Amino acid sequence: MIARTMSGWIAGILLLAGAGLFQEGCATMGEKPKPALVATDKGTVAYEDKYEFKAPIGWKVLREVSGGDFEFGFLKFEKGDFPSQTTFVYDPEPFGSSQDLDTRAKQYCTRFLWNSGILAEVKEQDQVQLWGHPAIMLHLEGENPNRNEKAKSVVYLVKKGDRIISFVITQWRPMNVTFAPEPFEQFEAFVQSFKFLKKTFYEEMEEKIKKLKG
């Protein structure tokens, strides 16, 4: 019956879901993970032959294995009481769906850190260029007094072709401890040096569709 309503279309996608069901799949068992980072002779590293960038020294690598909030990133535990840590990630699918940067930034901020209980407030929003692409840089800060913690973040939303990708750093500290600037500097070096070594899945898909349509 559904198919009849879609006459003239090649296919329909049907999504069935109960409210609140957002389960993630499991990582495939038995697969030996490939080395995440390979050093280049330019003082940078290559990640899975897909990206090249300046990596922070001494940080743990975060790899997404089941499809989720980011593709990869870095984590550093720092001196001090919990929570004293910083993470930064590359996320090719930031929350929201608008292809317009300003609208996407508004959509993105409605869910940013929403599971943490932190009420993140946009302190600054700048229109910038990243590797020649238009981008928005957001500075956010927030607190959760009930858990005696606070967070400071910088988010880059970058318009790359028809899609928007993102880079995000979040630093966590107890309420009475000041934020450290160094991790943000390392994040900045990571973002500014970031290069795509090959076309993304979506860029390839767009090309295949264009070719198919002649």
Added chain:
Amino acid sequence: MDGHQRNLYLYEALNARVLGVSMDDVTTNKYFAQSLWLEFPILSNTLPWMGKAYGAYSDKPPFLKDGTTQWFGRRTVIIDKKGIVRYIRDDSPNFQEILTFLLKLEEEFKGK
């Protein structure tokens, strides 16, 4: 769901359309769609014959944490132009796999 919304322009280029189906009532679905800026239809199927037809309906344990005893599991179904189910996957949608499959269907349709 916002992932499907991000990919709508590609689905349209591949002559595909998206429908969401939920056991929630129309009002709940309306607010859900608004909260994610969804531009494709979300069908309310409270009875729930569609979930049964497509194998997504469950009324056996484990029940949902909120005590709900009848619910739809997350399932993605792709139906081709002839009404034939060509793809079924459970849990979170694999968007790249879905797009690759739709491209294959479009190529098949165009005889390429």
